[in-house]
Amino acid sequence: MRYAVLVTGPAGAGKSTFCASFMTHLNLSKRTGHLVNLDPAAAPTSFEYEPVIDIKELVSLEDVMNDPDLHYGPNGGVVYCFEYLLQNMDWLEEELGSFEDDYLIIDCPGQIELYTHHPFLPTLVKNLSRLGIRTCATYLIESQFMEDKYKFFSGVLSAMSAMVNLEIPWINVMSKMDLVTANAADPSGGARNGLRGRRNIARYLEPDPMLLSMAHGDERSTPNPRFHALNEAIVKLIEEHPLVSFLPLDLTNPDSIETVVSHIDYTMQYGEDEEPKEPHDLDGGDFADE
Numbered sequence: 375m376r377y378a379v380l381v382t383g384p385a386g387a388g389k390s391t392f393c394a395s396f397m398t399h400l401n402l403s404k405r406t407g408h409l410v411n412l413d414p415a416a417a418p419t420s421f422e423y424e425p426v427i428d429i430k431e432l433v434s435l436e437d438v439m440n441d442p443d444l445h446y447g448p449n450g451g452v453v454y455c456f457e458y459l460l461q462n463m464d465w466l467e468e469e470l471g472s473f474e475d476d477y478l479i480i481d482c483p484g485q486i487e488l489y490t491h492h493p494f495l496p497t498l499v500k501n502l503s504r505l506g507i508r509t510c511a512t513y514l515i516e517s518q519f520m521e522d523k524y525k526f527f528s529g530v531l532s533a534m535s536a537m538v539n540l541e542i543p544w545i546n547v548m549s550k551m552d553l554v555t556a557n558a559a560d561p562s563g564g565a566r567n568g569l570r571g572r573r574n575i576a577r578y579l580e581p582d583p584m585l586l587s588m589a590h591g592d593e594r595s596t597p598n599p600r601f602h603a604l605n606e607a608i609v610k611l612i613e614e615h616p617l618v619s620f621l622p623l624d625l626t627n628p629d630s631i632e633t634v635v636s637h638i639d640y641t642m643q644y645g646e647d648e649e650p651k652e653p654h655d656l657d658g659g660d661f662a663d664e
């Protein structure tokens with residue numbers, strides 16, 4: 375059985391950093407993971423691990439932007455790269471073909487339109503499942519989103535939008551929790567962030583829609599009364615569809631990585647239908663070299 379974990383989320387959420395920690399964690403657990411880079415704009419030096427498959431070998435943002443016939447800026451250029459990959463799925467299939475019992479960690483690009491309306495991810499997922507690869511997705515939002523209720527809820531809505539577009543198991547992750555832990559220990563930093571203590575953090579990890587309709591006088595952003603009805607409607611939507619909760623990820627804490635990886639394994643039912651090997655080996659009488 376082959377497995378793939380899509381690491382998704384907005385730009386700067388910590389996807390590539392998480393992919394590297396994920397690889398390290400698998401190595402330390404004597405498991406093998408393979409890194410796949412699908413970000414055509416990834417910096418060449420940003421890889422702690424060399425990807426076994428790299429979209430940049432098919433098409434890179436740099437090449438597209440330097441192509442005098444195309445006239446693309448960075449955003450149009452990235453979208454062009456996705457379209458190009460979609461039209462050349464046989465390339466990906468060929469690259470994937472050489473791996474049998476695998477655990478792929480797929481580092482995705484951060485363009486938000488990919489998660490709201492572009493067919494890139496749904497098509498990618500369809501192709502992975504056609505190839506018999508069991509796939510799940512993680513969606514990372516950085517903990518700084520919790521500093522501002524409105525930014526946070528726009529993050530929740532983007533996660534929901536990405537989720538409903540992909541019919542695969544899905545795990546939301548609140549990344550960079552090391553920054554929150556540091557601030558929570560420092561009372562002035564905590565207050566500056568509007569995050570006072572663990573109880574408040576819990577209300578973000580299991581999003582409490584009431585956060586949105588409550589006015590805090592000391593918040594940096596006070597709600598505009600004109601948006602009251604809209605906020606109420608969003609609160610109702612989130613209450614009626616409690617699809618989104620977040621697993622905290624603190625890369626400075628190995629237990630935290632372990633917890634997130636175990637949720638990923640569980641959601642993909644990793645290893646559940648691997649054949650038990652010992653009985654066969656014993657029957658064959660030759661188990662010395664296994």
Ligand SMILES: Nc1nc2c(ncn2[C@@H]2O[C@H](COP(=O)(O)OP(=O)(O)O)[C@@H](O)[C@H]2O)c(=O)[nH]1
Pocket residue numbers: 383384385386387388389390391392484549550551552553624625626
């Ligand atoms: N403090 C902290 N910074 C992080 C963490 N993960 C990533 N970063 C930083 O956030 C920035 C974006 O990270 P990157 O992994 O490139 O994000 P991507 O765009 O989602 O791939 C980089 O400067 C990282 O060093 C984290 O867990 N804690």
Ligand SMILES: [Mg+2]
Pocket residue numbers: 389390391413416481
């Ligand atoms: Mg990245």
